[in-house]
Amino acid sequence: MKLRRALPIAAAVAMVAVPVGAATAASPGTLAAPDIPVANVQAHLGQLQTIATNNGGNRAHGRPGHKASVDYIKAKLDAAGYTTRIQQFSYNGATGYNLIADWPGGDANNVIMAGGHLDSVNAGPGINDNGTGSAGLLEVALTVAKDQVQTSKHLRFGWWGAEELGLIGSTYYVNSLTSAEKSVLKGYLNFDMTGSPNPGYFVYSSSGQPSGSQALENLLKQGFSAAGVQTEPTNVGGRSDHAAFARAGVPTGGTFSGAETTKTQAQATKWGGTAGRAFDPCYHRSCDNSGNINTTSLDRHTDAMAYTIYSLIGA
């Protein structure tokens, strides 16, 4: 376990991490958030690309590449000790799949969820949209398992189907919950596009967003600033799967590296990359493949994801 960033003392006291194979534990009063190795996230993206290539070039709802993506992630989580289930739904005459994974332990009345969509559009393999969020979530989940983290709050992950057709899978999941099951959800973090080739470092704005959480926004921002990365708030509105949770009153947040809109000169000065060019010129196109990834962005967004999740489950 690499020791990197100190978490708030309250979080550290509440969370007991058991370092596996580490010679020394974190010093008292600190708990290290993991530095997620970006190479591991890239390896998952390589597998998702292979799945698309072997299944007609995409991982879309109703196509075999989506189910194969679910099976890949589920097998990794099962082997790591997660309790997983596949939730089926029907849309547009095809069966859709959500993958839900629970890390055993923690307070069942205080549940933190993190998720993102695993389907692509029909046009291509969807490696940035949203292989990146999906692969990052998988690697953070595997790190929790490797560290055998004993959480204070209960931790659950979700990989949604049919987001590209209108947030179908995440909405189905939220609608399937009883009001008691909804009320124990204390936060939902969404990751949809984190490796854009001309990247931005956006954190979902909590203002003007129903159920947007200032606390989650602040933690995600801290995750980036701990690595020296400046962020901007962005109004994602109802454009991704957090929307279903927000409608149910669950506090939401997330990060985003940008899609079809154009990077400004000020943003290029701050973040590098090319002003006047889209954050992701291959958004929803066949060229959203393994080559369509900025590795630094993938690394930073995934590390901020880990920082935030580790902070929340221990607090």
Ligand code: DPN
């Ligand atoms: N929802 C994304 C898509 O799948 O097309 C794009 C997006 C993600 C837009 C996050 C805004 C924020």
Ligand code: CA
């Ligand atoms: Ca990293």
Ligand code: ZN
């Ligand atoms: Zn997306």
